[in-house]
Amino acid sequence: xxxxxxxxxxxxxxxxxxxxxxxxxxxxxxxxxxxxxxxxxxxxxxxxxxxxxxxxxxxxxxxxxxxxxxxxxxxxxxxxxxxxxxxxxxxxxxxxxxxxxxxxxxxxxxxxxxxxxxxxxxxxxxxxxxxxxxxxxxxxxxxxxxxx
Numbered sequence: 001x002x003x004x005x006x007x008x009x010x011x012x013x014x015x016x017x018x019x020x021x022x023x024x025x026x027x028x029x030x031x032x033x034x035x036x037x038x039x040x041x042x043x044x045x046x047x048x049x050x051x052x053x054x055x056x057x058x059x060x061x062x063x064x065x066x067x068x069x070x071x072x073x074x075x076x077x078x079x080x081x082x083x084x085x086x087x088x089x090x091x092x093x094x095x096x097x098x099x100x101x102x103x104x105x106x107x108x109x110x111x112x113x114x115x116x117x118x119x120x121x122x123x124x125x126x127x128x129x130x131x132x133x134x135x136x137x138x139x140x141x142x143x144x145x146x147x148x
Contacts (some may be wrong), residue, residue, distance in 0.1 A: 011043070013046060013056065014039070017043060020033075021036040021040075023036075030075075034067035092120075092138035092140065092141065095120075099148045100113040100114070100133060102127060102131045102133055105128045105129040111124075120142075121142050122135075122143045123142060123145070125146070134146055
């Protein structure tokens with residue numbers, strides 16, 4: 001076992017890092033990525049410093065452990081960015097509470113409104129075209145409206 005560690009060299013670390021990065025592509029979870037990054041960093045430092053195998057292992061462990069708080073900080077900032085725009089992938093939910101003019105009348109509980117450049121199907125009480133309605137519920141691509 002000691003022989004294996006004593007032969008650790010720059011290329012071994014670089015290959016190990018690339019293998020871990022490739023495994024991250026196969027089984028994503030942002031876990032192996034940081035180990036791969038640590039191995040690549042140890043490999044690059046080994047080019048310049050030529051440390052002993054013990055130092056290489058300690059360096060790998062230190063960088064891998066230090067990467068965890070870095071990852072947590074990055075993921076936290078990502079979550080905060082998504083909170084700034086809560087309706088990013090829920091466009092219909094952003095319409096609840098807004099008022100629009102009916103494009104086609106609501107007949108037998110079904111009609112349409114124009115929102116910017118999109119026509120939405122609406123359900124609600126019968127009303128003539130041109131009436132103002134308020135969106136009270138969004139369900140997928142269907143909006144439920146009430147008289148405004």
